[in-house]
Amino acid sequence: MDAALELVWSQSYGAVTIDDICKKADVKKGSFYYFFDSKEQLAVSALDRLWNDDWKPKMDEIFSASVEPLERLRTYLAGIYRRASETKARVGRMLGCPVASVGSEVGTQECNICTKTREIINRKRRYVESAVREAIADGSLEPGDPVKRTVVLTSFIEGMMLQARTMNDPEILKDLHEMGLEILRVKSPPEVTLAAVPASNS
Amino acid sequence: MDAALELVWSQSYGAVTIDDICKKADVKKGSFYYFFDSKEQLAVSALDRLWNDDWKPKMDEIFSASVEPLERLRTYLAGIYRRASETKARVGRMLGCPVASVGSEVGTQECNICTKTREIINRKRRYVESAVREAIADGSLEPGDPVKRTVVLTSFIEGMMLQARTMNDPEILKDLHEMGLEILRVKSPPEVTLAAVPASNS
DNA sequence: CTTGATTTAGACTAAATAGTCAACTATCGG
DNA sequence: CCGATAGTTGACTATTTAGTCTAAATCAAG
Numbered sequence: 001m002d003a004a005l006e007l008v009w010s011q012s013y014g015a016v017t018i019d020d021i022c023k024k025a026d027v028k029k030g031s032f033y034y035f036f037d038s039k040e041q042l043a044v045s046a047l048d049r050l051w052n053d054d055w056k057p058k059m060d061e062i063f064s065a066s067v068e069p070l071e072r073l074r075t076y077l078a079g080i081y082r083r084a085s086e087t088k089a090r091v092g093r094m095l096g097c098p099v100a101s102v103g104s105e106v107g108t109q110e111c112n113i114c115t116k117t118r119e120i121i122n123r124k125r126r127y128v129e130s131a132v133r134e135a136i137a138d139g140s141l142e143p144g145d146p147v148k149r150t151v152v153l154t155s156f157i158e159g160m161m162l163q164a165r166t167m168n169d170p171e172i173l174k175d176l177h178e179m180g181l182e183i184l185r186v187k188s189p190p191e192v193t194l195a196a197v198p199a200s201n202s
Numbered sequence: 203m204d205a206a207l208e209l210v211w212s213q214s215y216g217a218v219t220i221d222d223i224c225k226k227a228d229v230k231k232g233s234f235y236y237f238f239d240s241k242e243q244l245a246v247s248a249l250d251r252l253w254n255d256d257w258k259p260k261m262d263e264i265f266s267a268s269v270e271p272l273e274r275l276r277t278y279l280a281g282i283y284r285r286a287s288e289t290k291a292r293v294g295r296m297l298g299c300p301v302a303s304v305g306s307e308v309g310t311q312e313c314n315i316c317t318k319t320r321e322i323i324n325r326k327r328r329y330v331e332s333a334v335r336e337a338i339a340d341g342s343l344e345p346g347d348p349v350k351r352t353v354v355l356t357s358f359i360e361g362m363m364l365q366a367r368t369m370n371d372p373e374i375l376k377d378l379h380e381m382g383l384e385i386l387r388v389k390s391p392p393e394v395t396l397a398a399v400p401a402s403n404s
Numbered sequence: 405c406t407t408g409a410t411t412t413a414g415a416c417t418a419a420a421t422a423g424t425c426a427a428c429t430a431t432c433g434g
Numbered sequence: 435c436c437g438a439t440a441g442t443t444g445a446c447t448a449t450t451t452a453g454t455c456t457a458a459a460t461c462a463a464g
Contacts, residue, residue, distance in 0.1 A: 012307045014216020017421065028443050033423065035441090093310050101306055103368035105214045108295050110370070118369055151362075152381050156354060159361030166305035167320055168312070172353075179354050183385065219451060230413050235453065237411095 001046040004039075009098040010091060013043065013105050013113070040111055047099065047116045051123070063127040069134035070141065070186065076128070077180040080157065081173040088170045096165030100158050125154055132184065142185035153183050203248040206241075211300040212293060215245065215307050215315070242313055249301065249318045253325065265329040271336035272343065272388065278330070279382040282359065283375040290372045298367030302360050327356055334386065344387035355385050 003025035007016045018039055022032050036042040062079065063072045088094050103117030132153070133146035141149070157180065164172040205227035209218040220241055224234050238244040264281065265274045290296050305319030334355070335348035343351070359382065366374040 010310055012214075012216055012310075014214055014307070015311075018423085019421065029423080030425080030444075031442055038422085095310065096306065100364060100368070104298065104303055104364050105216070105307055107368040107370060108212055108214075108297065109217075114368075114370075121365070121368065148377065148381065151377075152358060152385065155361030155365060156358045156385075157361065158364055159357030159359065160353075162302060162306050162360055162364055163323070163357060166302070166309040166316075166323065168309060168316075175350065175353075179350065183354065183358075220453085221451070231453080232414070232455085233412050240452085 001042065001049050004042050005046045005050060005098065008043065008046075008102060009095050010093060013102050040113060043102070044112050044116045047102070047113070047120060050098070051120050055120070055124070059124065059127050063131055068140070069131045069138060072131045073128070073135065073184060074177070074181070076131075077157075077177040080161070081170065081176055084161070084164060084170040084173050094164050094168045094170045096161040097158065100161065101165070125150060128154055135184070140187055142187060144185065149184065153180060156180065156183055203244065203251050206244050207248045207252060207300065210245065210248075210304060211297050212295060215304050242315060245304070246314050246318050249304070249315070249322060252300070253322050257322070257326070261326065261329050265333055270342070271333045271340060274333045275330070275337065275386060276379070276383070278333075279359075279379040282363070283372065283378055286363070286366065286372040286375050296366050296370045296372045298363040299360065302363065303367070327352060330356055337386070342389055344389055346387065351386065355382060358382065358385055 004016070004021045007020055007024055016039075018029065018032060021039075021042070022029055032042075036045070062075050067075070084094060084096075099117050099120050102113060103121065106113045106117075129146060129150040132141065132150045135141040136143060136146050136149070157176065160173055160176050164170055206218070206223045209222055209226055218241075220231065220234060223241075223244070224231055234244075238247070264277050269277070286296060286298075301319050301322050304315060305323065308315045308319070331348060331352040334343065334352045337343040338345060338348050338351070359378065362375055362378050366372055
């Protein structure tokens, strides 16, 4: 599953063959088919694992209720550019969001992968939405519909990631944090925002 | 090229084979290789044609200098949901932006397709950017950096399209127009905006 | 019509790919 | 140590796929 994720993330779902995955994982085809029926089933399992073992814990930490809602969003936004840069430094490529990439690629085919990517995207969104709702309620964001505000923010983020991947340039994400806060309509002026930034590395 | 575009758009670049394209175009392999060296070269030609024969004329019309800058942006935004719905009605699927989909899929491979998708995305952006710049200059948008404003808007749009494709639901784009104007920071209140809409079908 | 150039057809090869299978090996509870 | 279960292996088949090649067909101009 790790090998499959890496390959699919750095290339695309369609470009990766079962032979590639077996080679990368140093496993023979027979072993592969002992555990999985097909590439599709493997992809679903791998995405499921990605969510449960990697993303969910991280999201639970970032969006912990012990942190102020606006601060959660700040931390989330700041992490995007940081992780993209790290990945680019590690693999030499701007990779973007694997779930969005795969989701877009197979989204027209109504396979099991679609169900899984949709599920993960919706789960992720829920974290953002509840933080946005709370932040609007506690007055740290301008009043408005939290659902729409979340749609705008998450679409913006996905669009930025998509573009960074297409252009192979993580630097496109440099101002994502700042732009994201602007989209969110933070009440306090940017000067105050800037002064508050050091607190985000807690 | 038409057959290739249709297939790649409705599925993905990796999922479409030369045989598929030949079958769809009702052409034999020998003919294909008489005109093209490979699937990649065909894709580049097809994307180039898509831009020159389809997108560029449309963009030139929408972003005509004879129209007020804000009005250009309005028309552009309104067209996205409309066309997505039409396509969904025609092919039964929410397809999104073919250039963005292909660009994301092959973006990590540094092939000729990448160059072409990047070129098209940049060209498209220039239309939006100049309209945003003019709209800020003439006071119909709040003051700010037109480049950043454009990045935010286009990323938002691409993110929405990506999501609509992943979810196979064009209705996600229903409020794109309104949300886009909010992101653009239109100066006049939404009531006035609403009253001005009928003028957009000119 | 004739000729030469362009285009098409379809059979062909070689490689890649998905998927199968029976034999083999490791592990683990008793 | 035994037997059983779980896991591994590599060779195997069938299919798909990219790409080639030659002969036939079409076309355009004199």
